[in-house]
Amino acid sequence: MKHEATPLPGSEEAEARAAVWSSSLRDYGLLFSLLVIMGFFYFLTNGVSIAPLNLTNLILQNSYVVIMALGMLLIIVSGNIDLSVGSIVGFVGGVAATMMVGFHMPILDVDVKTSWEVAVLVSLVLGALIGCMQGYFVAYARIPAFIVTLGGMLIFRGLTGNLLLGQFVGPFPREFQDISAGFLPELTNIPALHALIGDSHFRYGTMAIGILAVAIMILSGLRRWQRARAEAMDVEPFALFAGRTAIFSALVLFFSYQLAQWKGLPEVLIIMLVLILIYAFVTTRMTVGRRIYALGGNRLAAQLSGIRTERLIFLTFVNMGVLAGLAGLIVAARLNSATPSAGLSFELDVIAACFIGGASASGGVGKVMGVVIGAFVMGVMNNGMSIYGLGIYWQQVVKGIVLLAAVFIDIYQKNKG
Amino acid sequence: MNAILEMRSITKTFPGVKALRDVNLVVKQGEIHAICGENGAGKSTLMKVLSGVYPFGSYEGEIVYEGETRRFDRIADSEHVGIIIIHQELALVPLLSIAENIFLGNEPAKFGVINWSQAYNRAKALLKKVGLKEPPTALITNLGIGKQQLVEIAKALAKQVKLLILDEPTASLNEADSDALLKLLVEFRNQGITSILISHKLNELAKVADSITVLRDGTTVETIDCHSEKISEGRIIKSMVGREMSDRYPQRQPKIGETLFEIKKWRVEHPIHAGREVIKSVDLHVNRGEIVGIAGLMGAGRTELAMSVFGRAYGRNVRGEAFMDGAAIDISSIQKAVAVGVAYVTEDRKTLGLVLNEDIKNNVTLANLPAVAWRGVIDDAREQQVANRYRTSLKIRSSGIFQRALNLSGGNQQKVVLSKWLFAQPKVLILDEPTRGIDVGAKYEIYTIINELADAGKGVIMISSEMPELLGICDRIYVMNEGRFVDEMPAAGATQEKIMASIMREYGTVQ
Ligand SMILES: Nc1ncnc2c1ncn2[C@@H]1O[C@H](COP(=O)(O)OP(=O)(O)OP(=O)(O)O)[C@@H](O)[C@H]1O
Numbered sequence A: 001m002k003h004e005a006t007p008l009p010g011s012e013e014a015e016a017r018a019a020v021w022s023s024s025l026r027d028y029g030l031l032f033s034l035l036v037i038m039g040f041f042y043f044l045t046n047g048v049s050i051a052p053l054n055l056t057n058l059i060l061q062n063s064y065v066v067i068m069a070l071g072m073l074l075i076i077v078s079g080n081i082d083l084s085v086g087s088i089v090g091f092v093g094g095v096a097a098t099m100m101v102g103f104h105m106p107i108l109d110v111d112v113k114t115s116w117e118v119a120v121l122v123s124l125v126l127g128a129l130i131g132c133m134q135g136y137f138v139a140y141a142r143i144p145a146f147i148v149t150l151g152g153m154l155i156f157r158g159l160t161g162n163l164l165l166g167q168f169v170g171p172f173p174r175e176f177q178d179i180s181a182g183f184l185p186e187l188t189n190i191p192a193l194h195a196l197i198g199d200s201h202f203r204y205g206t207m208a209i210g211i212l213a214v215a216i217m218i219l220s221g222l223r224r225w226q227r228a229r230a231e232a233m234d235v236e237p238f239a240l241f242a243g244r245t246a247i248f249s250a251l252v253l254f255f256s257y258q259l260a261q262w263k264g265l266p267e268v269l270i271i272m273l274v275l276i277l278i279y280a281f282v283t284t285r286m287t288v289g290r291r292i293y294a295l296g297g298n299r300l301a302a303q304l305s306g307i308r309t310e311r312l313i314f315l316t317f318v319n320m321g322v323l324a325g326l327a328g329l330i331v332a333a334r335l336n337s338a339t340p341s342a343g344l345s346f347e348l349d350v351i352a353a354c355f356i357g358g359a360s361a362s363g364g365v366g367k368v369m370g371v372v373i374g375a376f377v378m379g380v381m382n383n384g385m386s387i388y389g390l391g392i393y394w395q396q397v398v399k400g401i402v403l404l405a406a407v408f409i410d411i412y413q414k415n416k417g
Numbered sequence B: 001m002n003a004i005l006e007m008r009s010i011t012k013t014f015p016g017v018k019a020l021r022d023v024n025l026v027v028k029q030g031e032i033h034a035i036c037g038e039n040g041a042g043k044s045t046l047m048k049v050l051s052g053v054y055p056f057g058s059y060e061g062e063i064v065y066e067g068e069t070r071r072f073d074r075i076a077d078s079e080h081v082g083i084i085i086i087h088q089e090l091a092l093v094p095l096l097s098i099a100e101n102i103f104l105g106n107e108p109a110k111f112g113v114i115n116w117s118q119a120y121n122r123a124k125a126l127l128k129k130v131g132l133k134e135p136p137t138a139l140i141t142n143l144g145i146g147k148q149q150l151v152e153i154a155k156a157l158a159k160q161v162k163l164l165i166l167d168e169p170t171a172s173l174n175e176a177d178s179d180a181l182l183k184l185l186v187e188f189r190n191q192g193i194t195s196i197l198i199s200h201k202l203n204e205l206a207k208v209a210d211s212i213t214v215l216r217d218g219t220t221v222e223t224i225d226c227h228s229e230k231i232s233e234g235r236i237i238k239s240m241v242g243r244e245m246s247d248r249y250p251q252r253q254p255k256i257g258e259t260l261f262e263i264k265k266w267r268v269e270h271p272i273h274a275g276r277e278v279i280k281s282v283d284l285h286v287n288r289g290e291i292v293g294i295a296g297l298m299g300a301g302r303t304e305l306a307m308s309v310f311g312r313a314y315g316r317n318v319r320g321e322a323f324m325d326g327a328a329i330d331i332s333s334i335q336k337a338v339a340v341g342v343a344y345v346t347e348d349r350k351t352l353g354l355v356l357n358e359d360i361k362n363n364v365t366l367a368n369l370p371a372v373a374w375r376g377v378i379d380d381a382r383e384q385q386v387a388n389r390y391r392t393s394l395k396i397r398s399s400g401i402f403q404r405a406l407n408l409s410g411g412n413q414q415k416v417v418l419s420k421w422l423f424a425q426p427k428v429l430i431l432d433e434p435t436r437g438i439d440v441g442a443k444y445e446i447y448t449i450i451n452e453l454a455d456a457g458k459g460v461i462m463i464s465s466e467m468p469e470l471l472g473i474c475d476r477i478y479v480m481n482e483g484r485f486v487d488e489m490p491a492a493g494a495t496q497e498k499i500m501a502s503i504m505r506e507y508g509t510v511q
């Protein structure tokens, strides 16, 4: 018996294109919202919100939210949650501070004081160990993540208080502070270039890096778009692609220009960008990433496809622990001291960033770029409202409303589409 | 007889797919009206339009019911006028009782306080009507799928049904249960209840239907009046696929080799009730190039056996030995089972087989990602090639490999699950009801693929509730009952009667 191929039931070209348009627009709606919010605060603060100094501050303040949101995304995508990250930030910062400032070790009866490098290393390992512990309970002991990390939240907040005895511990060596307060060395420090440019306050190096990044972004984007069109049928329309790239490029160029007028590229921005690239790659291109999404989408089906779901969940928590540890270091470096309340309620900003960014609370859905934008939405609002002088309590009200609105729109569109 | 329902030039479009175009359906008062067509022809979609799952305004066309033009904005609207749909995938709450499920959303209550004694009494009466001998307090999880289906029908009766829609109700039922259900429909007809019945089991349709509407590619082909002409399966098939189909099973010259895979003294205990043996010392072997069937009734333990072999995915205290090519193998985890070349295609595609939210491509490669990746980095181009290859060779009807599994028709979802395991390139493939809900044409294609696998020297173990299918494509058949293999016979010379006889002999009641 032969069976000739039957054509698709009425796949009308125009309809297919409309579908791609609407699904792409959903993705870019978020970027658009960010621009709107930025514009809003621009007017509200008479332009202060995008002044060079403030943009630099915005990045510094927001970096740890972005960094932790990357880890939180994986956890949420796998169908879990981590409430303990704020407490881990405080605890790891406290341990690092105590090590650098020096403490008395009672058992051996010696005074211990370590270099900042050792403190950083120990902190990251500590973050990983905390992640292992919580990951074990969630993945292998099968205790719901909400409960495990609620416990973790209390435990590590309490440990931080005990460790610091209610005091500020600091200050730290210059090199450590530079994690948060350092900027990339400027080109004008190189004698040859200095001769060329002269004594300019403008950071040409920063601007050059910005332009380079935009160039790479446009070229690789174009190549990917063309390849997609050559291979598959579902590509976003060129107009959308061009529009999105243009907006992104303009944003990056504008940011670089503003930063160049101040102190240049913050080191922490580099850390953040590298991490964003890594996580974007892992989630979209690597087998581990794919498996985490499958696990969150249908755990049983993933298991029966030979995926080690327990190990994956465990790893997402270890990963989160390390990133929270890193965030703890950044926060401590920024404040130049560790305090018992460092990182308090950070978990809320981080989780909100993920959901604003389009992650689904039931798992299986969420994108790195969305979450990064979501984190910046939170950051821009925090920052803009502070400048405007809105009271802290009203700030919370506004953030809550924005979170609800963002998720509402997202779900509304999905149901409609 | 006048028409109870008329659907006039219904057109329904999904992004990128026109699922229905200008479909007309006329259902007469008090008849059993069958709808059939290939996978993805639009049967379920048409019924969802009718029942208000897709609300008024999301489709074009007109619905005339009991002489009036209707617009249903939600399911409650259609239920209100007596249209009740039982979906392809059952929608019962597993941890609630039968009575609670029957009256879910429809509780006999005053001021929100449920009158339980009334509920139980009415439930009892309804259960009697559908012929289900279970107490109304029994939990749904403890019922077999056939009984669950009856609970769904009881639930429909509780809502004063006038037009009952059943979307593939017998797909997961064995012959006896199917027959009981069909008899029930005939009884309903005598009481004046109209039914719409969707099924791929054409012999059933030929048995009970008064008229048959055939859909193809989202359009109506014809409506056959079963009283004015003699209906045969061949007649329906011709209308469905547009040509004659001479053979239901592809020809094959079996080339059976050495023993490939073997389990000995396989014992499995119930996952919750420790000590209760579900599988009682089973010996099974499959040779290279051989297709082995496992026949048995619902609850015989076939799925449990298969899943316990597949890396102990079912049960506890799994004991017994397993061999591949004569050497002992370790299949104590799913990863190990996959690694030695055992694959299991589940019967429960939605909860165990697919990541519904993801597209066809991601589902197809999920079990064998390393094959499209290099050092953990997925090669997009290669992955898409693979997905496209299976989409074409299994004729997965879709708008492309990026269509989400959720939006595929039931039969096409099944093909995606099958693709996933074909791509994992196993040596031994265990198929659990691989053709459930699949249309005749696609069944033939799946049989062809199974044959090709066998001819390539692999071993195929096939579980099926459709005995003709086992007889049609297997080389050897095990008969299973109550956790044991009670018989084994070459398929040549075996008959349904012989298989049933070995099952019944167990009960000491040869029929
Ligand atoms: N929500 C949806 N989004 C996009 N396409 C859909 C959606 N639902 C159904 N389709 C498409 O509409 C077509 C008809 O699907 P439908 O479920 O009605 O088929 P069916 O005749 O019931 O098939 P089966 O016998 O396999 O159950 C299919 O091509 C399917 O992919």
Ligand SMILES: [Mg+2]
Residues within 6 Å of the ligand: B043, B044, B045, B088, B167, B409, B410, B411
């Ligand atoms: Mg269907």
